Amino acid sequence: xxxxxxxxxxxxxRRLFSTSTFIPPPITAATPATPPAEPSTNLFxxxxxxxxxxxxxxxxxxxxxxxVNARVVTDRVSGYxxxxxxxxxxxxEDAAEGIKGMDGxxxxxxxxxxxxxxxxxxxxxxxxxVPPYGR
Numbered sequence: 001x002x003x004x005x006x007x008x009x010x011x012x013x014r015r016l017f018s019t020s021t022f023i024p025p026p027i028t029a030a031t032p033a034t035p036p037a038e039p040s041t042n043l044f045x046x047x048x049x050x051x052x053x054x055x056x057x058x059x060x061x062x063x064x065x066x067x068v069n070a071r072v073v074t075d076r077v078s079g080y081x082x083x084x085x086x087x088x089x090x091x092x093e094d095a096a097e098g099i100k101g102m103d104g105x106x107x108x109x110x111x112x113x114x115x116x117x118x119x120x121x122x123x124x125x126x127x128x129x130v131p132p133y134g135r
Contacts, residue, residue, distance in 0.1 A: 044117040049108040065094025
């Protein structure tokens with residue numbers, strides 16, 4: 001009964017009697033967005049289904065240019081996709097066509113996103129170069 005009363009109550013009363021104290025942070029221009037990656041022949045593809053294979057990714061992207069290789073990153077234990085992968089094209093023009101053709105499109109029932117891949121950052125030395133204990 002109390003739930004029906006709360007549902008019918010005006011918003012101000014619901015806010016007053018709510019147990020949640022979450023207040024979203026204000027949106028400011030101070031929060032830096034990551035800049036887009038430099039154009040390259042390597043594409044990062046996210047939003048992949050767990051059932052997507054490297055062959056399926058290669059086939060889908062080969063419609064827009066010559067694909068050198070396509071790789072879906074998989075979990076070591078289950079073997080299923082982790083939800084992202086990489087596609088490498090022969091030329092920058094083919095890569096741009098691949099992004100234009102596949103970004104926001106469906107693959108295996110999921111909407112995928114394609115963008116230029118960012119280069120992997122160099123590994124940082126851990127523990128000042130001292131190997132971990134026991135190794």
